[in-house]
Amino acid sequence: MSALKKRITYLQGLALGLNISIHSAEGKVLVYMIDILADLAEMVTKIQSEQDDFKIYVDSIDDDLTSLENMVYVTLGQKVITGGMTVQNDDTGTFIAERNGEACFKAKD
Structure with a gap:
């Protein structure tokens, strides 16, 4: 009370x-x-x-x-693990998000 x-x-x-x-x-x-x-x-x-x-x-x-x-503000060449997801922006400017080793999102700058 x-x-x-x-x-x-x-x-x-x-x-x-x-x-x-x-x-x-x-x-x-x-x-x-x-x-x-x-x-x-x-x-x-x-x-x-x-x-x-x-x-x-x-x-x-x-x-x-x-x-x-x-995930969004990953700089070129950086790899971040967040919320069970691996996010990286490789040297070619491709943004890749993976979960359990499988790509669930891929985009090119």
């Missing part, structure tokens, strides 16, 4: 302990405000969880992009 949810639960307990009546105007307002706070805490918790998932997804995209950059 998040610290925010704990604090709101504590506040709800205080309200119950004070025997706040929902039959008075002030009691209705306080009880309604505490309920809204509880709903907001739930939403914040959900948003935090989704943000954590989103961060993991963006980090994954960043890793994939780095692998792609390593």
